Each structure stands twice: as structure tokens, then as C-alpha cells.
Amino acid sequence: MSSVLLLALLGVTFTLPGVQALLCQSLTQTSVYNVSDLPHQWTVAEQKECDRGWGCQDTLMLIENGPQVLVVISKGCTQEEDHEVHVTEHQTGPSLSVISYTHVCCQKDLCNDLSNSLPLWAPPLQTAPGSLRCPVCFSTDSCVGAGTEVCPQGSTHCYNGVLRLIGGDIFTKVYAQGCMAQPSCNLLNGTQDIGPTELRESCDLKAKENVPGLPLGAIAGIVTGVLAGVALVATLGCVLFLRRTARASGQRDLKERQPPQSTSGPALWDSSTPVAPRPGPRAAGSNYEELLHPDTNMYCRIDHRADVAS
Structure with missing residues (x-):
């Protein structure tokens, strides 16, 4: 195959629709208007190059x-x-309404060129006021x-939800x-996706989101402060309890180490007075024998000279 034919084939391949990377308008906006x-x-100043095969x-x-x-x-890829x-x-x-517009194009660059809400706009309907506020x-x-405002005729309930x-x-x-x-x-009538955007609806609002006069940031600050205060009080309580426990334990040990207090009368027993040892079994036996058989010769050993001298 000649190089000229190869280059021609490559040129045809690169010019096939859907193969080249598209350039798309890029914009995101969420705003409330009257x-x-x-x-x-709106005007779009930003552009974005998409991956090959992607559309706008x-x-x-x-x-x-x-x-x-x-x-x-x-707007985007x-x-x-x-x-x-x-x-x-x-x-x-008759009051709350949801309408959407979606479009995907792959024919040329910047084909997502919607610049106003005219495709969805219609003059507001004139309805008589009802009795519900x-x-x-x-x-x-x-x-x-x-x-609060008076609802148009046909309204029967008040909606309160988060999208x-x-x-x-x-x-x-x-x-x-x-x-x-x-x-x-x-409110979304079961719709979960509009274009690339996922939609979730909830009407189970937490009580803290309904506290009058307090935004969520203030409520979060109050909760954080209360938790910090509780933690500080608990810490101080633990420190005081440990100190009292240590002090009571020290006093108990001191009382156990002190000697018993002396009474006003004579002590029945004093651990400082030496106690004579008790006679052993052998000494007790010899004393008993002496009582049964007294030694009669002990009188012969009396010194009569002492009596004479006296």
C-alpha cells in the first residue's frame, strides 16, 4: 500500500463523525428569580473539550x-x-410546578447553544385565591x-420538603x-434523573431544621459548645474524684500505722514490758515431784550458828 493511500485513509478515519473530540459549552447555575x-x-464564556465519542x-x-x-x-459533556x-x-x-428541558447533540462543536428559558416559559395562569394559607x-x-401566602384555588395541602x-x-x-x-x-412525580443531574426528594425534616430563629450553622455551634462543656465538666469531676479517693486512702493508711491510744487507768498489758518465759514441760514436772516428796533433809542444812549469833 502506498504512503499516499495510507494517509488518505487516515484522513477519512479522522474526519468520520463521532470520532473527533467535541468542544462544548460549559455552564452550571442554580438561582432563584421572580x-x-x-x-x-444567560451567556456562556467557558468551553470544554470532551473525550472522544462524547457529546454535548x-x-x-x-x-x-x-x-x-x-x-x-x-451545560457540558x-x-x-x-x-x-x-x-x-x-x-x-396550581402553585408548585416542575418542568425540564434536555438535549444531547454530537453533530458539531458548541451545539449545546441554549441561551434562554423560552422553551419552558409560559405566561403565569391567573387563578382565583383559595382559603388555604x-x-x-x-x-x-x-x-x-x-x-405565608394565600394559595391559589385548588390547593389542598402545604408542601415542606428538601430537594x-x-x-x-x-x-x-x-x-x-x-x-x-x-x-x-x-413534587418530582417519581422523577430521579433530569439530564446528568440526579434528583432526590425528602419531606422527613429533622426537628433541628425547624427551630425558629436559628440557622443550621448556629445550631451546630450550640451543639458543639454544649458537648465541649459536658466533656470539661466530666474531666473536672474525674480529677476531683481521684483526688478525694487518694486523700481518703492516705488517711486510712495513717490510722492503721498509729499505735493504740492509752487509757486513763493502768494498762492491762503493755507490749513494751518484758514477759517472763513460760516454764517448759520438764520444769513443771520437777516442781510437781518436789511437792509430793518434800526433802526432809533441808532442815539439817540450816545454819544454827546464825541463830546463836543473833
Whole structure:
């Protein structure tokens, strides 16, 4: 095979679609706006070169909550197969609603060129007010102390949950409160993935997240301070207990080493007075024999001269 033909074949191979590495727009954004500010527009300044065989993706999600809307944007590279624009309504009001836009392209560089929310925007519906009032809030910290608003007609329950968004360079947690037409914790209507982003929903909020007037950071500081105080008190208590135990043990040893106190009368027994040894069995036997058989000759040994002299 000639070198010219080989180079031509290589050139054809490198120009085949899907083989070259694509250049894609790159952007992540999670922001809360007023519904009156829609449609939302944005500009993309960053670009990213993808791995060979990867495509470019556009993901846009709008979560409307009364007068507020959460806008989630993700642009970048993806391993998903090429697909046309998908618009999905996950929840449709009357107050809280979720709608998403996804698109994957592999035809050319920078093909993920969505620059506004027009594909998902629609004029807000004018609904009559109902009789239910609910807290309305979007926050990445806490919804404690959120103000209440009159829910639109058709709302039957107040929603209070946490949405966790992970993937597509998005890692955020959003607290949401608002009006719902159903009692279940199902704002996402069973949806777990939108584009490269995983969605998790929870309505089992901990009590510490509902302490009025205290943000989570302050609560964490209080808990840490209380634990440190308890540890300090326990340490001081152990030190004092060990000192008292050592002092009581020393006093007990001192009492055991002191001699017994003397009484006012004569002592019945004094360990310092020497005690004559007890006679042994042999000496006791000889004394008994002398008592039974006294020596009568002892009178012959009396010195009569002593009597005369006296």
C-alpha cells in the first residue's frame, strides 16, 4: 500500500463523525428569580473539550413556587446518546410546578447553544385565591420563618420538603415550601434523573431544621459548645474524684500505722514490758515431784550458828 493511500485513509478515519473530540459549552447555575423576571437569559464564556465519542448536553429545569422560580442550568459533556429536545412537565401546579428541558447533540462543536428559558416559559395562569394559607420559600439554607401566602384555588395541602440535586457539576440542596394539590411528598412525580443531574426528594425534616430563629450553622455551634462543656465538666469531676479517693486512702493508711491510744487507768498489758518465759514441760514436772516428796533433809542444812549469833 502506498504512503499516499495510507494517509488518505487516515484522513477519512479522522474526519468520520463521532470520532473527533467535541468542544462544548460549559455552564452550571442554580438561582432563584421572580416569576415576573422570566424568560431568563444567560451567556456562556467557558468551553470544554470532551473525550472522544462524547457529546454535548443542555439541561434546563424550572421549579415554580408562587411568585418565585428556581432556575437550574447544566451545560457540558455527556456520554448519553444523541437525542432531540425533550420537554417534560413533572408537576403542574396550581402553585408548585416542575418542568425540564434536555438535549444531547454530537453533530458539531458548541451545539449545546441554549441561551434562554423560552422553551419552558409560559405566561403565569391567573387563578382565583383559595382559603388555604401556606409558607412559600425557596432556600439553600433553611425555610424557617418563611412568610405565608394565600394559595391559589385548588390547593389542598402545604408542601415542606428538601430537594437534592447531584451531578452535571451541580451539588446543591434546596429547601422548598409551598401550596400543593396533593398530600404526598411527590413534587418530582417519581422523577430521579433530569439530564446528568440526579434528583432526590425528602419531606422527613429533622426537628433541628425547624427551630425558629436559628440557622443550621448556629445550631451546630450550640451543639458543639454544649458537648465541649459536658466533656470539661466530666474531666473536672474525674480529677476531683481521684483526688478525694487518694486523700481518703492516705488517711486510712495513717490510722492503721498509729499505735493504740492509752487509757486513763493502768494498762492491762503493755507490749513494751518484758514477759517472763513460760516454764517448759520438764520444769513443771520437777516442781510437781518436789511437792509430793518434800526433802526432809533441808532442815539439817540450816545454819544454827546464825541463830546463836543473833
